[in-house]
Amino acid sequence: MSAKPEIIEQFREVVWYSLDNNLLQNAHFVAERLLAYNDTNSGSKHLLALCLFRQGKCDAALRLTESVRHIGCAYVYGQCCLQLNRCKDGITALENISSYWNNTSTLYDHTDKKRRHIPDAGAVYCLLGHLSSQGGGTIRKSMEYYVSAVKANPFLWEAFDGLCKLGIKLRVRNIFRPVQGMASTDELLRNHIEEEQQNIPPDLEVLDLFNSGGKANFSTKPIFNIQSDIHISHTNENGTPGTPTFGSNPSELNRNGLGGLSFATPTEQSKPLRSRTRGTFDFSKPKVSSRLGNDQTKKLGHSDIANESSAPIRRSTRLLPNASKFTSRFTSANTANVIREREPKKMKSTAKLRINSANSDVEMKDVHSQPGERQIMTSYERAQSERFVLDLLRICGEGYYNLQRFQCVKSVEAFLKLPPSQQNTSFVLSRIGRAYFEMVNYIEADKAFKRLREIDPSRLEDMEIYSTLLWHQREDVRLSYLAHELLDTNRFAPEAWCAIGNCFSLQRDHDQALKCFQRAVQLDPRFAYAYTLQGHEYALNEEFEKAQTAFRSALRVDRWHYNAWYGLGMVSFKIGNNSSAAYHFREAEKINPTNAILSCFVGMVLERENQFAEALDQYVKACGLAPNSALCRFKKAKSCIHLHYYESALEDLIYLKDLAPDEASVHFLLGKLYKHFGNKPNAMRHFTLAQNLDPKASHLIRECIERLDEPEDEVLKPAGEVYKNLDDE
Numbered sequence: 001m002s003a004k005p006e007i008i009e010q011f012r013e014v015v016w017y018s019l020d021n022n023l024l025q026n027a028h029f030v031a032e033r034l035l036a037y038n039d040t041n042s043g044s045k046h047l048l049a050l051c052l053f054r055q056g057k058c059d060a061a062l063r064l065t066e067s068v069r070h071i072g073c074a075y076v077y078g079q080c081c082l083q084l085n086r087c088k089d090g091i092t093a094l095e096n097i098s099s100y101w102n103n104t105s106t107l108y109d110h111t112d113k114k115r116r117h118i119p120d121a122g123a124v125y126c127l128l129g130h131l132s133s134q135g136g137g138t139i140r141k142s143m144e145y146y147v148s149a150v151k152a153n154p155f156l157w158e159a160f161d162g163l164c165k166l167g168i169k170l171r172v173r174n175i176f177r178p179v180q181g182m183a184s185t186d187e188l189l190r191n192h193i194e195e196e197q198q199n200i201p202p203d204l205e206v207l208d209l210f211n212s213g214g215k216a217n218f219s220t221k222p223i224f225n226i227q228s229d230i231h232i233s234h235t236n237e238n239g240t241p242g243t244p245t246f247g248s249n250p251s252e253l254n255r256n257g258l259g260g261l262s263f264a265t266p267t268e269q270s271k272p273l274r275s276r277t278r279g280t281f282d283f284s285k286p287k288v289s290s291r292l293g294n295d296q297t298k299k300l301g302h303s304d305i306a307n308e309s310s311a312p313i314r315r316s317t318r319l320l321p322n323a324s325k326f327t328s329r330f331t332s333a334n335t336a337n338v339i340r341e342r343e344p345k346k347m348k349s350t351a352k353l354r355i356n357s358a359n360s361d362v363e364m365k366d367v368h369s370q371p372g373e374r375q376i377m378t379s380y381e382r383a384q385s386e387r388f389v390l391d392l393l394r395i396c397g398e399g400y401y402n403l404q405r406f407q408c409v410k411s412v413e414a415f416l417k418l419p420p421s422q423q424n425t426s427f428v429l430s431r432i433g434r435a436y437f438e439m440v441n442y443i444e445a446d447k448a449f450k451r452l453r454e455i456d457p458s459r460l461e462d463m464e465i466y467s468t469l470l471w472h473q474r475e476d477v478r479l480s481y482l483a484h485e486l487l488d489t490n491r492f493a494p495e496a497w498c499a500i501g502n503c504f505s506l507q508r509d510h511d512q513a514l515k516c517f518q519r520a521v522q523l524d525p526r527f528a529y530a531y532t533l534q535g536h537e538y539a540l541n542e543e544f545e546k547a548q549t550a551f552r553s554a555l556r557v558d559r560w561h562y563n564a565w566y567g568l569g570m571v572s573f574k575i576g577n578n579s580s581a582a583y584h585f586r587e588a589e590k591i592n593p594t595n596a597i598l599s600c601f602v603g604m605v606l607e608r609e610n611q612f613a614e615a616l617d618q619y620v621k622a623c624g625l626a627p628n629s630a631l632c633r634f635k636k637a638k639s640c641i642h643l644h645y646y647e648s649a650l651e652d653l654i655y656l657k658d659l660a661p662d663e664a665s666v667h668f669l670l671g672k673l674y675k676h677f678g679n680k681p682n683a684m685r686h687f688t689l690a691q692n693l694d695p696k697a698s699h700l701i702r703e704c705i706e707r708l709d710e711p712e713d714e715v716l717k718p719a720g721e722v723y724k725n726l727d728d729e
Contacts, residue, residue: 008034008038011031014030015034015051019054024054024055025055028048028051028052031051035047042069043070043072045073046065049064049065049076049077050072050076053076053079053080059080059084061080062081062084062086065080066093067093070097071100071101072118074093074097074100075118075127077093078127078128081093082127085134087132087134087136087137088135088137090136091131101120102121104120105121105152107155122149122150123156125145125148129142130162132145143163146159146160146162146166152179153179154178154179154390155389155390160175160176160397164400164401164404165404165560172394172398175397176393182383395418396414396418396427396428399414403431403434406594407594408438409435409439411431411432411435415428415432424451424455425455426459429449429452430449430459430462432448433446433448433449433462433466433469437469439594439626440629442473449466452466453466460490463482463499464495464499464533465529467482467499467503468502468533470482471505479499479506483502487499493523494520494521494523497517498516498530498533501520504516510540510541511541514537514538517530521553528555528557529554531551531564532550532551532554535549536567538550539567539570539571547571548568550567551564551568552564552568554567562588565584565587566584566588566598566601568580569583569588570601572584573585573601578605582602582606585598585602589602595625596632597622597631597632599621599625599632600618600631600632603618603635604635607638616640630656633655634660634663634666638669641669641673650670653669657670662693663693664689664690667690668686668690668701670683671685672704675708687708
């Protein structure tokens with residue numbers, strides 16, 4: 001028995017209804033019935049595979065879609081390969097059917113009233129980038145996929161994030177800019193914007209932020225066939241009709257956060273912007289621009305209204321009882337509403353959307369539409385909205401990109417350019433806290449993370465950084481409370497187990513801390529930060545071989561994880577392998593050139609090899625990056641003493657005395673310098689302070705006091721216990 005189209009359509013509508021309402025079990029059941037009824041159709045396999053994938057049954061979805069030449073099936077197959085670490089198979093499957101999705105775009109086919117369930121070129125390129133970056137290809141190939149994704153759709157933040165994680169140098173303003181085929185690059189809009197430029201209110205004026213010349217660079221040649229919001233192709237590559245999704249009211253878009261853009265009602269829309277001469281493009285009425293590339297598209301006007309009553313009755317409508325009466329009443333009511341729209345004082349909306357395709361002409365009508373509802377945007381409003389969203393993404397992108405490049409000051413400055421409502425979001429607050437954490441500004445980082453926990457207490461992302469911040473601050477009570485909260489939120493989150501591990505580490509219970517970090521790695525084998533924390537715990541237990549293994553595992557997951565490079569350098573430094581330590585510290589410094597501690601440790605390796613001049617250069621650089629770092633300042637003062645720059649060393653130690661007043665090493669060196677300059681009272685005072693602060697080194701300090709009147713050839717001799725406090729930090 002051949003499958004009937006109306007029965008297939010009924011099955012598909014039930015499946016999409018279930019998927020839209022997250023009724024996955026029901027969707028799976030009905031999709032299985034559909035495939036059994038029509039097992040030769042690739043679209044039926046796609047629906048069942050999509051249900052399986054959303055239920056987390058990746059193995060079953062993978063077997064169902066393997067070797068199926070259908071863009072939807074290949075896309076689900078690629079997503080399953082990404083989850084199952086079969087990235088090369090996913091890339092092969094998607095590239096084999098590239099002719100189905102290449103140069104396609106459904107950017108404006110996804111609204112509250114309609115959607116396209118088949119991915120376009122931007123989505124496929126983004127998935128290919130994920131597959132390639134996770135082991136399926138080279139870095140260059142991953143970069144090409146991500147670049148193609150943002151060229152197809154500049155709103156794909158996920159592709160931009162992938163480029164940042166690859167360590168690619170970018171110009172962010174060239175990423176978030178209108179692409180050819182979008183409304184804001186339409187030639188028809190250029191004439192209108194130039195004509196209306198003097199009359200645009202200041203709060204709606206669009207500045208061209210993407211060209212140095214200050215004028216918009218409009219292009220008329222589309223590279224992707226982006227459908228209009230009025231006439232939209234509603235069939236996919238295989239002739240399967242798209243399924244409309246009925247969601248929230250379009251009139252609620254403004255208060256849901258579109259940056260305060262005011263959508264006009266049909267009454268406002270009917271008023272012309274200004275008096276126009278003949279031939280001027282009128283933006284008071286929605287029109288279809290020439291960029292659509294569809295010569296058969298008609299304008300929504302009197303001819304459409306006249307043809308409504310004579311349109312053929314749909315097959316599904318004929319199946320209903322009394323279908324002819326229902327159809328005639330519905331059509332006449334709509335026609336009356338349209339006629340009333342021509343009256344300027346009695347305009348009402350009928351929520352009518354005409355969808356043209358190469359094979360069919362389908363109408364979607366919403367009988368629940370209220371008078372005055374906004375149904376479509378004019379091309380001018382579309383261009384304004386595109387520019388607004390892209391400008392917002394560009395500012396966020398600048399902050400995020402600078403953070404990925406560890407340009408933390410620039411990152412914070414970029415995020416602070418956002419409106420207060422945007423700054424007070426979990427994404428921005430977590431990035432600001434992360435930036436301050438990398439700058440070793442723990443006070444400001446703590447403020448940002450505190451605010452983040454207030455507005456989003458269930459957030460898990462970046463909480464491993466917050467727990468490490470509390471570890472550095474020795475806030476054991478707050479750290480314990482955070483770990484309990486994260487564990488209550490999700491016991492299977494690696495961030496929660498990292499926080500618990502930091503709790504045990506702060507209590508010097510390294511064995512229990514290691515168990516927690518191993519649990520985090522078990523939950524997410526690609527969580528590089530858990531490997532790094534595990535390596536540090538092994539190093540504290542002096543299990544250096546296991547520490548090196550953990551750090552190398554972190555680098556296999558993320559080669560830009562500078563903490564792992566630093567950890568390998570620390571292990572080499574502790575076992576006396578200076579050349580290996582210098583190499584790993586410099587690799588970490590290349591990734592994060594703004595970290596003062598990395599520069600300081602490079603100097604410490606050089607100092608150990610008696611290269612004091614080169615070490616001093618590193619310490620000067622470190623002090624420039626972190627002027628209030630006690631370790632960097634102390635190391636710089638010691639190098640100056642070795643090079644007989646006593647005046648400079650004295651200045652640094654006087655400054656350091658205020659930063660670290662309880663450090664015996666600082667007072668001891670001050671006493672030595674004052675003795676060299678013949679200032680015996682100050683020398684005696686600082687020797688006494690050092691002796692009080694470090695009783696274990698009292699025999700060394702007492703010896704210096706007894707020889708206060710004896711001249712010394714060298715101020716600084718081989719360091720004893722008095723230097724351990726700052727040297728070992």
